[in-house]
Amino acid sequence: MINFTxxxxxxxxxxxxxxxxxxxxxxxxxxTLPQLLRAEAANGVSSHKxxxxxxxxxxxxxxxxxxxxxxxxxxxxxxxxxxxxxxPGVQISELMPHTAAMMDxxxxxxxxxxxxxxxxxxxxxxxxxxxxxxQGGWPELGSVLSKLxxxxxxxxxxxIDLSMHMEHLPYNLPGPGFLxxxxxxxxxxxxxxxxxxxxxxNIDRFxxxxxxxxxxxxxxxxxxxxxYPADADTFTHQALxxxxxxxxxxxxxxxxxxxxxxxxxGKDDPNVLxxxxxxxxxxxxxxxxxxxxxxxxxxxxxxxxxxxDWHSGxxxxxxxxxxLLDKALTALVSDLHTRGLQDDVTxxxxxxxxxxxxxxxxxxxxxxxxxxxxxxxxGGMPAGQVIGATNKYAEEAIDRPVxxxxxxxxxxxxxxxxxxxxxxxxxxxxxxxLQDEYKPLVExx
Numbered sequence: 127m128i129n130f131t132x133x134x135x136x137x138x139x140x141x142x143x144x145x146x147x148x149x150x151x152x153x154x155x156x157x158t159l160p161q162l163l164r165a166e167a168a169n170g171v172s173s174h175k176x177x178x179x180x181x182x183x184x185x186x187x188x189x190x191x192x193x194x195x196x197x198x199x200x201x202x203x204x205x206x207x208x209x210x211x212x213x214p215g216v217q218i219s220e221l222m223p224h225t226a227a228m229m230d231x232x233x234x235x236x237x238x239x240x241x242x243x244x245x246x247x248x249x250x251x252x253x254x255x256x257x258x259x260x261q262g263g264w265p266e267l268g269s270v271l272s273k274l275x276x277x278x279x280x281x282x283x284x285x286i287d288l289s290m291h292m293e294h295l296p297y298n299l300p301g302p303g304f305l306x307x308x309x310x311x312x313x314x315x316x317x318x319x320x321x322x323x324x325x326x327x328n329i330d331r332f333x334x335x336x337x338x339x340x341x342x343x344x345x346x347x348x349x350x351x352x353x354y355p356a357d358a359d360t361f362t363h364q365a366l367x368x369x370x371x372x373x374x375x376x377x378x379x380x381x382x383x384x385x386x387x388x389x390x391x392g393k394d395d396p397n398v399l400x401x402x403x404x405x406x407x408x409x410x411x412x413x414x415x416x417x418x419x420x421x422x423x424x425x426x427x428x429x430x431x432x433x434x435d436w437h438s439g440x441x442x443x444x445x446x447x448x449x450l451l452d453k454a455l456t457a458l459v460s461d462l463h464t465r466g467l468q469d470d471v472t473x474x475x476x477x478x479x480x481x482x483x484x485x486x487x488x489x490x491x492x493x494x495x496x497x498x499x500x501x502x503x504x505g506g507m508p509a510g511q512v513i514g515a516t517n518k519y520a521e522e523a524i525d526r527p528v529x530x531x532x533x534x535x536x537x538x539x540x541x542x543x544x545x546x547x548x549x550x551x552x553x554x555x556x557x558x559x560l561q562d563e564y565k566p567l568v569e570x571x
Contacts (some may be wrong), residue, residue: 174278175470175505175541176420177267179428180413180455181250181289182477183297183406184435187491188499189483189520190444192218193236202483202519205441216512221448224456225501230510231459231468233502233570237514237523240530241479241495245435246296250476251428252303253534253561260552262304267537268426269302269309270560273550274543279423281373283312286419288412289430292405299428304552311428314378377422380411387461388414392453398432398446406433408447410454417461420471425541434477438488459503472505472540474533483519496522500533505540507570531564539566 187204189195194208194217208217211229218226218234225232242249248256251266265273268285277284287299302309376382391414398408408431416427432447455475462468480498481491497516503509515525538545538560546565549557 174423174425175472176425176427177271177472177474177537177541178413178416178420178458179250179267179426180451180473180475181247181428181430182432182434182451182475183247183292183294183430184245184433185477185479185481185493185498186434187436187440187444187481188236188497188516189481189491190219190440191222191448192234192499192501193516193520194219195483195518195520198483198519201485204485206444213510213512219448221444222452224452228456228460231463231503233507233509234512235500235502235514235528235533236512236516237525237527238476238480238498238500238530238533239496239523239527241498243479243493243495244296245294245493246300246478247298247430248296248300249530250478251299253531253537260304260554260556260558262306262553263300265303265305265309265550266299266301266311266428267534268311268428269305270550271425271541272302272309272311273305274548275425277423278425279373282377282419282423283374284424285309285311285426286424287311287313287428288415288419289313289428290405290407290409292430292433294404297405297430304558305550311426373422377418378415380414380418383414383418387457390453390460391457392450395446395450398450399443401433408432408450410450413454413458414461417458417465417467417471421465421467434481436481436490437486437492438490440481440485440490442489455501462504468504469506470504472507472537473503474500474537475502476500476533480520483521494521497527500528502533502536505537507536507540511569513567513569526569528567529564531561532567535561535564536566536570 189202190204190206194206195203196208197203207220209220209223209226210217211226213229216229216234218229242255242257244256246256248254248264252264253267254264266285268287272284275284289299292298299311301311380388388411392410394411395408396402399406410431412429416429419427431451434447436443455473459473462471462473477498480494480496482494483491486492497520513526514523514528516522517524535545538548543560545561546559548560550560552558
């Protein structure tokens with residue numbers, strides 16, 4: 127057996143594991159890679175629709191981004207001015223000029239309601255409230271897609287989490303829930319490319335890197351000349367394809383990207399916030415990586431971006447964080463259109479709640495669950511519209527409240543899945559509807 131061993135990490139379930147790949151096996155909870163691929167292929171493989179989720183951890187300030195209130199008192203309206211967009215009569219923050227210039231490519235929701243009020247990725251990732259969960263917990267979207275759709279390409283996992291490991295553990299994605307570890311998202315660590323390039327080889331087992339590469343070359347030659355083993359099923363073939371293919375590593379390797387495209391996403395800022403060392407960084411290149419991964423065959427890619435929990439210094443932090451998001455997000459959406467992916471890839475950008483209309487004594491905005499915001503793009507949706515409105519102080523929705531679950535139903539709809547008719551079985555064997563109450567957004571039908 128040949129292993130790639132990575133550094134040890136403590137995951138959000140507090141279990142210490144090692145990221146590793148093995149020729150013939152990939153061990154997660156005692157399962158081999160062929161077993162994982164069998165589980166992921168349930169219900170067959172359909173057309174390749176995908177979702178890129180940009181998770182704005184901590185709750186972004188809707189009043190300083192896409193729902194400014196310039197006529198409100200100074201302690202509410204804040205320091206930023208509104209600017210016009212490509213949608214007549216619609217304005218957003220001066221910190222988002224790139225978004226303003228292509229607002230016609232977005233669906234903006236100013237009236238998102240139903241926040242669970244938890245400082246957690248759970249609701250954004252699963253489309254469910256945290257309370258009253260079935261045994262094992264609700265699975266995140268990527269895990270559901272892994273279960274229902276399986277892999278598009280055997281060399282690329284169906285769900286990939288590019289998020290950094292964040293010190294506040296609930297920010298990290300909740301995982302596969304009752305679907306089990308077979309449907310966990312593949313999570314490249316910060317050292318994933320180093321792991322894939324075989325820099326961390328146990329010298330007690332291998333004399334040097336060349337020996338390992340020779341073993342892979344030999345394995346490829348045997349498969350080419352003799353075919354797969356007679357007793358190997360389709361999933362073993364996929365396992366070998368994954369481990370002998372460079373497709374995933376190539377998708378993660380931004381050096382293969384056109385430098386001009388890479389530059390359009392902006393520059394990474396690992397120190398954008400004073401507490402960035404806790405996992406809250408502006409690594410905008412991950413937006414580009416997400417696009418490369420869905421092109422390669424991923425059905426779901428999640429990226430956490432910076433942090434917006436600004437109880438103090440809201441405007442200081444916003445001047446640094448929001449413009450980087452503005453540039454990277456619009457580069458991603460523009461890139462999808464340029465590459466003809468605007469109907470197949472849905473982009474959703476949101477956080478777990480909004481921020482208080484009134485600015486506190488520390489120049490920050492606190493937690494606000496009454497209303498928040500989201501932006502959507504791609505997915506074949508009729509873009510160039512703003513859904514909903516808040517009152518004069520951005521305190522609550524006064525026109526067309528949109529529930530978190532409606533957005534989730536829309537994501538499923540864009541993926542070709544009817545969420546009110548489709549079920550996945552929980553640990554007791556009981557079928558659970560993906561969404562049993564909320565329908566996709568009527569404005570996008």
